[in-house]
Amino acid sequence: MIGFTQRPQLPPLSTRIDAIDLARGIAIALMILSHAVSGLLGIRQVPDWGMVPIHLITKFSSSLFILVFGIALAVAFLPKVGTPDWPRRRLKLMLRGLEVMFWYKALTIVEMLPLFTPQDILDTLLYQRFAIWVEILGFYALALLWLPWVLPLWCRMPLWSRLLAPVAVGVISVMLERHFHFWDSVILKALLVEDADHYTWGQLSRLPLVMLGLLVGEAILRWYGEIATRRRLLAGLAGLGALFLLGFVVLSLPDWYAALMAVAWNVGKHPPEVPFMLFSTGGALVIMALCLLGGSRAARWLKPLTVIGNDALRAFIFHIVVIFLIFRLLLGAWQVYSYPQVLGIGLALILLTAGWIALVRWYREWSR
Structure with missing residues (x-):
């Protein structure tokens, strides 16, 4: 029986859940496909049949990536909050944030080298402007530096407030984005709640997705271990995802195809x-439910995606280097290939990324 005044119930897991790695791998794979198309061809060159359904499906990627981030925080770290080991775990998260921040800045240079002047790159490194393709890494880095300090507060909140928090933060974020001037600092606004002129991922505007991930992660800790409760968990996730998608359909009527095209165009x-x-x-929740349904078996069947999800940072580094340093800078491959060819490059890059991660892992094991 669930009480709405109940604090999180967080029994630690005895084994790693491969389905979470699989979901993260799917998010990264969709991201690679999207980046290959936009980075080598440009979204304006994509034919309509490529926008819907192919490029449309990649829009699940960002929400799935942030959702899984919250789930992973809940599963791996929430049970440790308040224990003697928590300060060490908190430090580990923050050091990971600094590592991601380093790669965010390094990959900003890689992304911008073929496109911008050194001064533009320097301005971006100093937060005077923003890049595009690597900005999700910037969100991840900043979040890892401050979220560990508020996780203990989350663990003290009753269930009703944890359920209400994503909605409340979402509303506050929208109000701030539309009505607050942020002391005339567009950069600060972009970092916190996003700005229409900058391609950023706001800490507050995306926090509801992280909170939703924390709630899903808590549910996984409580109910994934037993078959009966697992089924209810999966049905709940899939049902919530379907409800979100149904809400999109309702808002899209009567011209639903135009609404799908708008989403594909990032509107x-x-x-x-x-x-x-x-x-x-909605799509992210359905994918998460399917991954949990498939479990370890699906993770084995889709091994390349699981490998990518198990080492998401290395996967992100590798595909950005290949697209922007090798293809765009060294090979001058901007708008050289047709859309089907670029699509094929993206699909091949997914497999190549998994192969690179597996090779590095093998080398490290054999060089000990």
Whole structure:
């Protein structure tokens, strides 16, 4: 029986859940596909049949990635909050944030080298402007530096407030984005709640997705271990995802195809708007439910995606280097290939990324 005044019930897991790695791997794979198309061809060159359904499906990626981030925080770290080991775990998260911040800045240089002047790159490194393709890494780095300090507060909150928190933060974020001037600092606004002129992922505007991930992670800790409760958990996740997608359909009527095209064109992605987020988050929840349903068996069948999800940072580094340093800078491959060819490059890059991670892992094991 669930009480709405109940604090999180967080029994630690005895084994790693491969389905979480699989879901993260799917998010990264969709991201690689999207980046290959936009980075080598440009979204304006994509034919309509490529926008819907192919490029449309990649819009699940960002929400799935952030959702899994919250789930992983809950599963791996929430049970440790308040224990003698928590300060060490908190430090580990923050050091990971600094590592991600380093790679965010390094990959900013890689992304911008073929496109911008050294002064533009320097301005971006100093937060005077923003890049595009690597900005999700910037969100991840900043979040890892401050979220560990508020996780103990989350663990003290009753269930009703944890359920209400994503909605409340979402509303506050929208109000701030639309009505607060942030002391005339567009950069600060972009970092916190996003700005239409900058392709960023706001800490507050995306926090509801992280909170949703924390709630899902808590549910996984409590109910994934038993078959009966696992089924209810999966049905709940899939049902919530379907409800979000249904909400998108309702808002899209009568011209639903135009609404799908708008989502594919990133309308409402930055800053987030309701139709885009309903579609993206709904798809992310359904994918998460399917991954948990498949479990370890699905993780084995889709091994390349699981390998990518198990080492998401290395996967992100590798595909950005290949697309922007090798293809765009060294090979001058901007708008050289047709859309089907670029699509094929993206699919091949997913497998190549998994192979690179596996090779590095093998080398490290044999060089000990």
